[in-house]
Amino acid sequence: MSLTVEAFPGLRQRTAPRRGIRHLAVRFARNRLALLGFAVFCAIVLVAVMAPWVAPFPPAKTDFTAYLEPPGPRHLLGTDELGRDVFSRVIFGSRASLEAGLIAVGLAIGAGVPLGLVAGFYRGPLDDVLMRLTDAMLSFPQLILALAVAAVLGPGLAKAMIAIAVVLMPIFMRLMRAQVLTEREREYVDAARALGAADRRIIWRHLLPNSLAPIVVQGSLNVATAIITEATLSFLGLGTQPPTPSWGSMLNAAQQYLTQAPWLSFWPGVAIAVAVFSVNVAGDGIREIWDPRTR
Amino acid sequence: MTRFLARRLLQMIPVLFFVSVIIFTLINLIPGDAARLFLGEEASPDALLALRHELGLDRPLYVQYLRWIVGMARGDFGRSFKDNRPVFTTLMQKLPVTGELTAASLVIAWSLAIPAGILAAWRQRTAADYGVSAAALVGLSIPNFWLGIMLIYLFAVNLHWLPASGFTPFAEAPGRNLRALVMPAAVLGLFSAAVVMRQLRSSMVEVLAADFVRTAKAKGLGDRIVVVRHALRNAVIPVVTVMGIQVGILLGGAVITETIFAVPGLGQLAVNSIYTRDFPMLEGVVMMSALAILVINLAVDVIYSLIDPRIKLAGGRP
Numbered sequence: 001m002s003l004t005v006e007a008f009p010g011l012r013q014r015t016a017p018r019r020g021i022r023h024l025a026v027r028f029a030r031n032r033l034a035l036l037g038f039a040v041f042c043a044i045v046l047v048a049v050m051a052p053w054v055a056p057f058p059p060a061k062t063d064f065t066a067y068l069e070p071p072g073p074r075h076l077l078g079t080d081e082l083g084r085d086v087f088s089r090v091i092f093g094s095r096a097s098l099e100a101g102l103i104a105v106g107l108a109i110g111a112g113v114p115l116g117l118v119a120g121f122y123r124g125p126l127d128d129v130l131m132r133l134t135d136a137m138l139s140f141p142q143l144i145l146a147l148a149v150a151a152v153l154g155p156g157l158a159k160a161m162i163a164i165a166v167v168l169m170p171i172f173m174r175l176m177r178a179q180v181l182t183e184r185e186r187e188y189v190d191a192a193r194a195l196g197a198a199d200r201r202i203i204w205r206h207l208l209p210n211s212l213a214p215i216v217v218q219g220s221l222n223v224a225t226a227i228i229t230e231a232t233l234s235f236l237g238l239g240t241q242p243p244t245p246s247w248g249s250m251l252n253a254a255q256q257y258l259t260q261a262p263w264l265s266f267w268p269g270v271a272i273a274v275a276v277f278s279v280n281v282a283g284d285g286i287r288e289i290w291d292p293r294t295r
Numbered sequence: 296m297t298r299f300l301a302r303r304l305l306q307m308i309p310v311l312f313f314v315s316v317i318i319f320t321l322i323n324l325i326p327g328d329a330a331r332l333f334l335g336e337e338a339s340p341d342a343l344l345a346l347r348h349e350l351g352l353d354r355p356l357y358v359q360y361l362r363w364i365v366g367m368a369r370g371d372f373g374r375s376f377k378d379n380r381p382v383f384t385t386l387m388q389k390l391p392v393t394g395e396l397t398a399a400s401l402v403i404a405w406s407l408a409i410p411a412g413i414l415a416a417w418r419q420r421t422a423a424d425y426g427v428s429a430a431a432l433v434g435l436s437i438p439n440f441w442l443g444i445m446l447i448y449l450f451a452v453n454l455h456w457l458p459a460s461g462f463t464p465f466a467e468a469p470g471r472n473l474r475a476l477v478m479p480a481a482v483l484g485l486f487s488a489a490v491v492m493r494q495l496r497s498s499m500v501e502v503l504a505a506d507f508v509r510t511a512k513a514k515g516l517g518d519r520i521v522v523v524r525h526a527l528r529n530a531v532i533p534v535v536t537v538m539g540i541q542v543g544i545l546l547g548g549a550v551i552t553e554t555i556f557a558v559p560g561l562g563q564l565a566v567n568s569i570y571t572r573d574f575p576m577l578e579g580v581v582m583m584s585a586l587a588i589l590v591i592n593l594a595v596d597v598i599y600s601l602i603d604p605r606i607k608l609a610g611g612r613p
Contacts, residue, residue, distance in 0.1 A: 132313050135313070136311075136313030136316075137317065139543075139589050140585050143550055143551070144580070144581055144584050147550065147565060152321050224435075224436070232438065236551070258452060269444070272438050276435075277433065280435055280436055281432060
């Protein structure tokens with residue numbers, strides 16, 4: 001990442017056009033697939049927020065007269081081994097996935113961006129150490145690092161979010177550093193300094209806002225990664241714990257009923273795929289409006 | 296080339312140092328007493344004390360760390376808590392299994408992604424392009440463990456074409472070995488295919504618009520030659536980068552596919568060592584996977600220079 005940025009500083013300078021949010025929104029809306037993805041994502045958020053009113057049953061309500069029932073009129077997507085309504089659990093499961101996706105990426109940005117800013121602005125030994133550290137973190141397979149961190153922290157949704165954030169953080173740090181390296185050489189930084197602005201003001205008021213575009217693009221695409229990783233950790237028993245429904249842990253529990261009750265293994269996976277697809281498509285759209293090559 | 300390799304290998308040392316520090320710190324943050332894990336809950340206090348001394352757990356942390364890395368440098372990764380066998384021996388047993396799985400999924404990924412990517416870029420904005428691009432987006436969005444479960448349901452439970460799980464070494468029964476690997480390799484390969492295809496398509500689109508492609512066409516060269524000899528060769532560099540990253544993703548993905556399909560490789564070993572709290576084993580697996588990625592990144596850089604002689608192997612900082 002940083003290689004291209006440093007090799008072609010001239011190319012990078014024009015990546016963040018100073019255009020209004022409205023102009024960007026219009027460009028985004030012209031991409032119908034991206035708009036669809038964004039709409040689907042908003043719908044999922046709405047369903048997650050309204051879950052208690054949308055779901056026909058409470059997600060933890062067991063019914064021993066109706067366990068492992070196939071999909072039917074009363075239970076649209078069937079019931080699980082404890083007679084819980086799969087449809088309601090899929091609806092409530094969206095909460096864990098969205099929380100993980102949004103909060104984990106938020107944490108990663110919140111930690112990575114300031115570190116990247118400071119490293120890129122001051123350079124020197126601090127930068128060297130931080131960069132070697134990110135090199136090291138990026139040389140783990142993402143999922144294996146997430147698993148190791150989750151194993152240290154123990155099971156639970158909040159801990160899974162931290163594990164995901166730890167894995168994603170170096171990406172944002174490097175990206176921010178690379179941005180700052182080119183931005184800090186530009187005239188407006190000299191101008192601010194000539195006006196007597198302190199380092200702190202230059203970093204937070206000038207460099208940060210001018211370097212954010214690629215962070216937004218990367219962040220939107222990483223929400224998809226975070227959702228999949230949360231589901232994977234929960235599937236392995238390290239993420240969301242029962243009885244809280246999450247798509248990953250539902251799939252974990254469903255595995256042993258694959259022959260008797262395949263619907264248990266079907267719908268949570270569809271839900272993950274739809275959520276991730278919507279984020280990917282919307283993220284692609286966001287990238288396109290900011291990427292000069294596609295303009 | 297030799298100087299470049301030497302330099303890059305030297306640069307690996309600080310990274311490996313940080314990698315080892317991260318792993319060591321993580322493992323030591325895990326609550327619980329290693330000696331008790333090793334001996335079980337009913338161990339006598341004397342035995343615990345003796346074992347702590349034997350494992351060096353009564354020494355300061357930096358001494359423990361130094362012993363650990365010095366041991367690793369000599370190929371001694373410690374002993375498993377679970378079966379007391381050397382970690383290194385187990386790693387070497389599992390490595391070929393994951394290696395075979397990774398290779399098989401790369402073959403699947405490339406044989407799908409390269410023709411599809413070329414087609415989508417060459418026939419840009421046609422039904423073929425939209426179809427291939429949409430399929431890639433779907434491929435990116437399907438979690439691989441769910442795809443694995445669905446394949447098991449379809450091909451093992453319903454159709455009985457393939458075994459749901461189990462693994463036979465290639466040397467014992469090549470046929471059974473390959474049958475067992477079809478599904479896990481497909482699960483891993485389809486995801487990679489989507490990533491590689493998207494990268495190839497976008498860099499091909501860029502290259503196909505370049506002047507030299509127009510010149511080649513103007514000379515009267517056929518489409519096939521222009522696409523393969525002129526465009527593909529120039530488009531492939533970013534794709535190689537992505538392929539390098541893919542190997543890391545495949546190693547991570549192996550964790551979940553090996554668990555689902557009961558393939559006894561490094562991925563399954565990682566998950567099992569977390570479940571059984573076998574920390575020396577976990578340290579070994581994580582260290583090994585990081586090392587694999589570093590070596591592959593180096594290999595990718597060497598491949599660049601073979602594809603594109605303009606790239607000089609100066610070995611500048613990444």
